[in-house]
Amino acid sequence: MTNVETGSVGVLLGNPNHKVQRAIASYWNEGRFEVAKMAFGSEGVDLIDGEAATIQNLPKGLVGIPEILGTQNLGEVGMMRLPYFRGRCVNPNEPQAYLTLLDQWVLGEAPCLLNTFPEWEKIRDVLSSRPRGDEVFNRLNKIKLTPSVRHGDFAPWNLLRNAKGDMLALDWEWGVPWGVPGFDLVHFLSQDLRLVQRLSPEEIVDEVETALGKDPYQAYLKRVGWGDARRELFIAAMAFSLGSNLEGSGPILDRLLTASLDH
Numbered sequence: 001m002t003n004v005e006t007g008s009v010g011v012l013l014g015n016p017n018h019k020v021q022r023a024i025a026s027y028w029n030e031g032r033f034e035v036a037k038m039a040f041g042s043e044g045v046d047l048i049d050g051e052a053a054t055i056q057n058l059p060k061g062l063v064g065i066p067e068i069l070g071t072q073n074l075g076e077v078g079m080m081r082l083p084y085f086r087g088r089c090v091n092p093n094e095p096q097a098y099l100t101l102l103d104q105w106v107l108g109e110a111p112c113l114l115n116t117f118p119e120w121e122k123i124r125d126v127l128s129s130r131p132r133g134d135e136v137f138n139r140l141n142k143i144k145l146t147p148s149v150r151h152g153d154f155a156p157w158n159l160l161r162n163a164k165g166d167m168l169a170l171d172w173e174w175g176v177p178w179g180v181p182g183f184d185l186v187h188f189l190s191q192d193l194r195l196v197q198r199l200s201p202e203e204i205v206d207e208v209e210t211a212l213g214k215d216p217y218q219a220y221l222k223r224v225g226w227g228d229a230r231r232e233l234f235i236a237a238m239a240f241s242l243g244s245n246l247e248g249s250g251p252i253l254d255r256l257l258t259a260s261l262d263h
Helices: 041-057 095-104 120-128 133-140 183-196 201-212 217-224 230-243 249-262
Strands: 010-013 022-029 032-040 070-074 077-083 148-150 159-161 167-169 176-179
Touching (some): 032 041, 041 077, 041 176, 095 167, 095 183, 095 217, 133 230, 183 217, 183 230, 201 217, 201 249, 230 249
Antiparallel strands (some): 010 022, 022 032, 032 077, 070 077
């Protein structure tokens, strides 16, 4: 990166409360703007290497996937270079925009039992340790779903949309090329309700379940196999989130388990 133009660099530091410190830099390099995602310390280097590997291992030709220009490890700093993308965070009230990505990420494969997916182990471990989790666990064992690319942190602030309507999904640190469909949608809806709208677990459950039962969400979920098992798979999504140490998942899961077995 010896050709970076002097005075063209801008840096945005990440959340200082995160275990791994991150930063984003934009700069003019070889006739165009680029963006570099950086993470610090040995764990940061591993994080960048892992995210780059995830992106590179995704099926080719999918929409919304970043182009990696290169990666570098500079001692205790990991860096991944991307083309600059001029866009705004997607509006949560425009579901067709982000459902376009989820639809495109459905893989052309036959449905598989949920217990064959990589997310299953965390779902199983969390539900087996949760009061009243066994009954739902037994129902989940019988569900078949169509495999999809799973982003892992599918949220409004990680999805950019430009003036032409093109979309770009950022932050693939927790992504997998073959995963459970629908979990990204639940994550998107619940994160906005919890972190932006500051709703209670009870309100989040009500809002998400209402949304999942209506189009256009319902059409997508039907396509990937959720059908009449929306409550059980909502529980599975939150169990997986809790198993992945996502803050705020526990109270939502407990509310879901109580509501599920009270009906």
